[in-house]
Amino acid sequence: MELTPDFLHTATESYKAEIRAVDFAEDEVREETRKEINQWAAAATNNLISEILPEGSLTDLSRFVLTNAIYFKGAWETRFPKSLTEDHKFHRLDGADPVDIPFMTLPGTSELFVSYNAAMSRYSMCVFLPDEDDGQHAMVSTLAEVGGSLLDHVPRHRSGVRKLLLPKLKLSFFCRLAQVLRGPGLREAFTEEAADLSGIVDKSVCNVRLDEVFHKAVIEVNEEGTVAAACAAVIGRKKKCAMRLEFITDHPFAFYIVEEVSGAVVFAGHVLDPSSSQ
Missing domain, CATH: 3.30.497.10 (Antithrombin, subunit I, domain 2)
Known part of the structure; x- marks a missing residue:
């Protein structure tokens, strides 16, 4: 082919x-x-x-x-201190009991804008958090309905926060x-x-x-940064x-010679033994 x-x-x-x-x-x-x-x-x-x-x-x-793949590795502009990583409860969407998950912490004058270092300065991680524990579906639907670029929903100016907690992740799909x-x-x-x-x-x-x-x-998110890959x-x-079928006339068959415009059969015959001329 x-x-x-x-x-x-x-x-x-x-x-x-x-x-x-x-x-x-x-x-x-x-x-x-x-x-x-x-x-x-x-x-x-x-x-x-x-x-x-x-x-x-x-x-x-x-x-x-046809295959393609992408690989991303970026270190945080400000890394999360490993000494501050500790378990906190994560409230699940299905209403099941909360689970204890390691959360990374950036204290003090951190900003609500998680950027990567100079080598990957064109990239940042945008995290959209609904107000309610079960507000994920409604939030995603609203983002889809409003349309436009995802960056249209990101604050234009960085906002200082008292503390930023982000769970460590290691997910595959x-x-x-x-x-x-x-x-x-x-x-x-x-x-x-x-x-x-x-x-x-x-x-x-x-x-x-x-x-x-x-x-x-x-995707894996830890104190150092983010590693992610996708392949299709x-x-x-x-x-x-x-599909080309095999057509092997290895047993008796009939043949017809047809005039294609009128459909008239000009010759017709049966072949019972091709080794014989009769």
């Missing part, structure tokens, strides 16, 4: 992507390819994400895998996104009938559709309607 010249140019020139050809028809090659992609994901995320493609995610109908993406309306790309990925692969070469999208994210893999597969 050959990718279109426009896609190859964009992928390599604009995104500096590496492109390799593999044979998805062979079981051993598929498994080796899956492991190689997972090794790439681990290297690209400094081992925060060791696997993006689970076992069995590639099949003999798979035709391409993994999901299959195909069903999620169909919800907002991205349906055609996954269908046998309507999918048009001709920008990637010419239909005359191979007619394909999206099969599955995997996404994994990991998009798998395209050959449409069933485009």
